[in-house]
Amino acid sequence: MSELDQLEEIEDMVEEGVHNYSTEEHYVVPTDPKVLAKLEWFQDQKLALMMHWGVYSQIGIVESWALSDADAEWSRNCVDWEVTGEEFKKQYFEMNKTFNPIRFQPEKWAEIAKEAGMRYFIFTTKHHDGFCMWDTSYSDYKITNEDCPFHTHRYADVCAHLFEAFRRKGIGIATYFSKADWHIDSYWSTKFEKGSYQNRGPSYNPSDYPEEWERFVQFTQNQIMELGTKYGKIDIMWFDAGWVCKENNQDIRLGEVIDKIRKFQPGMLCADRTVGGAYENYVTPEQCVPDKPLSIPWESCITLGNSFAYSYEDNYKDPREVVNLLIDIVVKGGNLAINVPPQPDGRLPQEAISSLKGLGQWLKIYGDAIYGTRVCEPYKKDGIAFTKKDDTVYAIQGFNNETDVVTTEVFIPYEGKVKEIKCLKTNEVLEFDKKDNGYMVHVPEHHSDEAPYARVFSLI
The missing domain is CATH 2.60.40.1180 (Golgi alpha-mannosidase II)
Known part of the structure; x- marks a missing residue:
């Protein structure tokens, strides 16, 4: 396969923001016995609560993707502002100055998740737009920075409070982290040949600007280390933006940092989704369920509503639909990560809560046929x-x-x-x-x- 064909294949793994998933043939069985033991734990859990939450929640549009000029046709179709693409991107990046979810209640979220029968929690620490939901030392584009009005709130370090609240309920923690960062200038910048036009990848060829790429690698590794060493026990690190990989000439040397973190977090799973190899410990079908059982560990991430990000006109699956979706996944050997997008004020949508509670009521009676099977x-x-x-x-x-x-x-x-x-x-x-x-x-x-x-x- 030529280098061009490889790059096209990698890009094809994502269509309109939805990722395909790696095949069983690309799976590499871990050799670390602690990772293998953790995979058995993972396959026992069956049900996860996933959440996409960030500045984009305020206006009810798809998370991050509208920033990519190459994805503008499908991702900006709900934006009615009569502005240029550049003005739109400027306004998007300034939404941190209005993000103020003062009704955020991490303990309430954890109680709802527990009642729904959730066993682990996947939270977006950072999506492609680069906005950080934790108090990172490596970026000012974060919820705890002084230009974000929420920075004075007692729950300002969202990840810290959420992870602790969920752990107290006995729910495992998975950190969603985008390997791409469309805010940091070592990934996206107008100083290169493409000027202001941006697509999913960096603004430059990493081979042509190795020092610039290394600056991005160090930034990314530093943030991953922060999450893996300063935020308590992490069960899974869940990495998005599969185009950021060695095969696509965008090597962040993820294995280096994961191996370091595993010295503190023995057996921690790594889901480097769509990449394959030693650090994709399980695969992640998105918005779909495989037709037949897979012989490798897997998890379908599926929205409770129509989208991963909060939408003001969203329609949520009812408990019956979720129960039967869970059954279809579990009998094929997988886990269900059901995505519930929080509102911009920090609450969970009431219709979503009702659906989750209905799922939990069924699991209280029939959970033995699901968990640990x-x-x-x-x-x-x-x-x-x-x-x-x-x-x-x-x-x-x-x-x-x-x-x-x-x-x-x-x-x-x-x-x-x-x-x-x-x-x-x-x-x-x-x-x-x-x-x-x-x-x-x-x-x-x-x-x-x-x-x-x-x-x-x-x-x-």
């Missing part, structure tokens, strides 16, 4: 999904609509030997008949006009 053939067949934990197989029957008929007989197409079948909700032992390709289970009548989100049977 692994894939189980036949995975999903005839409307029944399967998971397994130790010697127990879980058969999950989902209902996509509240008007679906809930029968008193359920055929479970499982061909393994079964001694006992129980209703997981009531622990009631159920009668069943062995058939050629499975078991016909006799279930008590469902006393409700509305079908459940899903019901689960345990097979022993």
